Amino acid sequence: MAYAVEVNDVSKMFKLHHENVKSLKEKVLFFRRRGYEEFWALKDIDVKVSEGDTLGLIGANGSGKSTLLKCITKILYPTKGKIATNGSIAALLELGAGFQPDLTGRENVYLNASILGFSKKEVDKRFDDIVAFAELERFIDNHVRNYSSGMYVRLGFAVAINVDPDILIIDEVLAVGDEAFQRKCLDRINEIQNAGKTIIFVTHNVDVTQEICNRVIMLDQGNIVKEGTPKEVVPFYHKAMESHEESAERGDRRVTVTGAELLNGEGNPASEFSTGESMKIRVSYIVAEPVEDPVFGFSIDDYRGFTAYGTNTSLKGIDLGKVSGEGVVEFDLKALPMLEGRYSVSLSVHSRDEQTVYHWLDRYTTFDMYSQMNDIGLLYIPCEILVNP
Amino acid sequence: MIAKLKDLWQHRELQYNMVVKELKVKYKRSVLGFLWSFMNPLIMLVVFSIVFALIIPGELSWFVVFLMAGLLPWLFFVNSLMQAVGSIVNNPGLVKKVYFPREVLPLGAVGANLFHFCMQMLVFFVFLLAIRWHFSIYIVLFPFVLLLQVFFTTGLVLLISAANVYLRDVQHFVEVATMAWFWITPIVYPFGLVIAKFGKFWPIYLVNPMTDITLLWQYIIYNPYYYAPKGGVAYISFWGILGTSILSIALLVFGYYFFCRTERGFAEQI
Numbered sequence: 130m131a132y133a134v135e136v137n138d139v140s141k142m143f144k145l146h147h148e149n150v151k152s153l154k155e156k157v158l159f160f161r162r163r164g165y166e167e168f169w170a171l172k173d174i175d176v177k178v179s180e181g182d183t184l185g186l187i188g189a190n191g192s193g194k195s196t197l198l199k200c201i202t203k204i205l206y207p208t209k210g211k212i213a214t215n216g217s218i219a220a221l222l223e224l225g226a227g228f229q230p231d232l233t234g235r236e237n238v239y240l241n242a243s244i245l246g247f248s249k250k251e252v253d254k255r256f257d258d259i260v261a262f263a264e265l266e267r268f269i270d271n272h273v274r275n276y277s278s279g280m281y282v283r284l285g286f287a288v289a290i291n292v293d294p295d296i297l298i299i300d301e302v303l304a305v306g307d308e309a310f311q312r313k314c315l316d317r318i319n320e321i322q323n324a325g326k327t328i329i330f331v332t333h334n335v336d337v338t339q340e341i342c343n344r345v346i347m348l349d350q351g352n353i354v355k356e357g358t359p360k361e362v363v364p365f366y367h368k369a370m371e372s373h374e375e376s377a378e379r380g381d382r383r384v385t386v387t388g389a390e391l392l393n394g395e396g397n398p399a400s401e402f403s404t405g406e407s408m409k410i411r412v413s414y415i416v417a418e419p420v421e422d423p424v425f426g427f428s429i430d431d432y433r434g435f436t437a438y439g440t441n442t443s444l445k446g447i448d449l450g451k452v453s454g455e456g457v458v459e460f461d462l463k464a465l466p467m468l469e470g471r472y473s474v475s476l477s478v479h480s481r482d483e484q485t486v487y488h489w490l491d492r493y494t495t496f497d498m499y500s501q502m503n504d505i506g507l508l509y510i511p512c513e514i515l516v517n518p
Numbered sequence: 519m520i521a522k523l524k525d526l527w528q529h530r531e532l533q534y535n536m537v538v539k540e541l542k543v544k545y546k547r548s549v550l551g552f553l554w555s556f557m558n559p560l561i562m563l564v565v566f567s568i569v570f571a572l573i574i575p576g577e578l579s580w581f582v583v584f585l586m587a588g589l590l591p592w593l594f595f596v597n598s599l600m601q602a603v604g605s606i607v608n609n610p611g612l613v614k615k616v617y618f619p620r621e622v623l624p625l626g627a628v629g630a631n632l633f634h635f636c637m638q639m640l641v642f643f644v645f646l647l648a649i650r651w652h653f654s655i656y657i658v659l660f661p662f663v664l665l666l667q668v669f670f671t672t673g674l675v676l677l678i679s680a681a682n683v684y685l686r687d688v689q690h691f692v693e694v695a696t697m698a699w700f701w702i703t704p705i706v707y708p709f710g711l712v713i714a715k716f717g718k719f720w721p722i723y724l725v726n727p728m729t730d731i732t733l734l735w736q737y738i739i740y741n742p743y744y745y746a747p748k749g750g751v752a753y754i755s756f757w758g759i760l761g762t763s764i765l766s767i768a769l770l771v772f773g774y775y776f777f778c779r780t781e782r783g784f785a786e787q788i
Binding site for chain 2: 199232239244248
């Protein structure tokens with residue numbers, strides 16, 4: 130099988146100028162000073178994309194995803210290594226690149242398509258499709274300057290995605306438009322896939338890779354750290370992202386949380402729980418000087434930051450009174466309803482009026498949920514099914 | 519460079535669209551629109567006729583024709599330069615986000631100005647026909663002179679638009695330099711004056727390629743043997759033309775070479 134894109138040992142170095150020396154005077158004055166640091170955005174990247182593949186690139190900000198796309202599309206040139214491409218490329222690095230506000234939508238479609246490298250003839254054939262896709266039938270002969278930002282990006286997307294390239298390259302632009310339009314974009318991408326075209330795209334929305342990619346590459350600081358099917362790479366990505374986010378702490382420490390443990394049904398520390406199991410969060414604290422009526426609380430969040438559950442002593446109507454010395458607060462969760470996934474636990478101690486934070490530990494610890502059931506969704510809701518034939 | 523030329527050829531439609539875009543955008547939202555291309559030279563003709571026929575009459579008969587013969591090409595030259603010098607740095611949205619042969623941008627500026635020049639020449643020639651101008655036979659050289667100027671302009675444009683990406687002084691320099699350049703080129707004064715004042719050093723003047731090109735324009739349009747037999751307007755020499763031609767072609771090749779060499783860094787620099 131032929132390769133659509135071959136990236137061979139590509140490295141890309143940027144010069145980070147300390148001060149942007151751009152005028153002649155400065156160049157002469159600072160002639161011998163090396164006013165930059167080397168920054169390697171890509172390090173010996175080796176990627177082969179077969180024809181018909183859909184490859185997702187994921188990674189934290191600054192991991193080199195966009196730089197790699199720009200190298201493939203010849204906007205940037207690698208410092209070392211070679212890139213070979215086979216077939217026409219349409220790159221969606223920015224929607225509506227080169228749109229002229231003073232021209233009409235129609236004129237811009239042709240201009241934009243020719244910037245992307247497609248001829249008038251090709252556009253003529255698909256013009257109606259493009260306009261229909263962008264849902265701009267009524268406005269196509271209006272000046273683009275009068276378009277709303279939604280219309281603007283829809284038109285940009287419609288052009289690029291309807292001109293029928295051999296290789297489609299998309300950078301983080303899928304998140305445009307309302308849900309219906311996004312759905313339409315994904316459908317169109319499916320069509321392109323079915324037509325055997327190659328797609329490479331960058332996204333932070335990892336769920337999308339699971340939906341449409343057959344291969345995913347995760348980059349970190351210019352290196353490929355993981356490569357494989359979405360099923361293999363995505364969990365790895367989530368794990369890595371978590372360790373990236375160092376647990377943040379703040380507060381004036383009048384009450385200090387010295388530790389917290391997650392205990393399972395048997396009372397042993399654990400980091401894995403199954404659906405329906407109980408969990409105790411045992412929080413130890415120390416108070417330097419007696420504090421009046423502190424409030425202890427916790428929350429359980431999933432990897433997206435979505436809070437599954439949270440409560441505190443105040444909400445439960447508990448008044449701790451004057452607290453001093455060391456102590457322990459236990460939150461006893463009778464049954465965890467969550468299905469599979471990784472969750473983090475955040476802890477807090479604050480004053481009753483919530484004006485003063487004594488100690489707040491964001492994502493202090495994590496645990497994994499496992500489920501014997503094959504039910505789908507976030508939570509297990511006991512459900513019996515009655516069938517009356 | 520051959521591969522680059524092929525690439526440019528494949529993007530010829532984009533090049534065409536870029537020129538059309540420049541023209542369209544220029545006159546969008548104006549009532550007279552395209553007519554301004556004609557108004558410009560027309561008003562110049564009227565004003566110069568009044569000023570140079572009535573207020574400061576010179577020795578040359580039909581000085582307005584002499585002036586326009588050199589001035590219109592000069593405006594084509596200088597407007598191309600001014601518009602092209604910033605064409606890369608002023609389009610970061612394109613250069614950083616899409617691949618296409620970058621020379622399309624400066625060449626688009628030249629193309630749009632070439633179109634304006636042709637329109638202006640059209641108006642000028644209608645005027646000449648109206649006053650029953652005696653054309654010289656050398657008017658057939660029009661395409662050759664135009665080509666010569668386009669080569670010279672394009673070479674220079676490629677050079678400065680690429681250099682400007684790395685050194686923003688270039689665009690300021692071009693502004694100042696073209697102003698000085700205008701006055702050392704015999705556009706508003708006949709070359710005979712230069713010969714008279716400079717003595718035997720006058721050939722230094724021909725080092726300036728725009729002098730040769732301007733003299734050619736005046737020669738083929740103004741018809742000095744009919745209108746100014748003693749005015750010393752036209753000085754053209756075979757060697758001068760040959761030298762300027764070679765220089766223009768060399769500049770075009772070097773300019774394109776320089777552009778191709780520096781092009782890879784554009785997206786990082788702007």
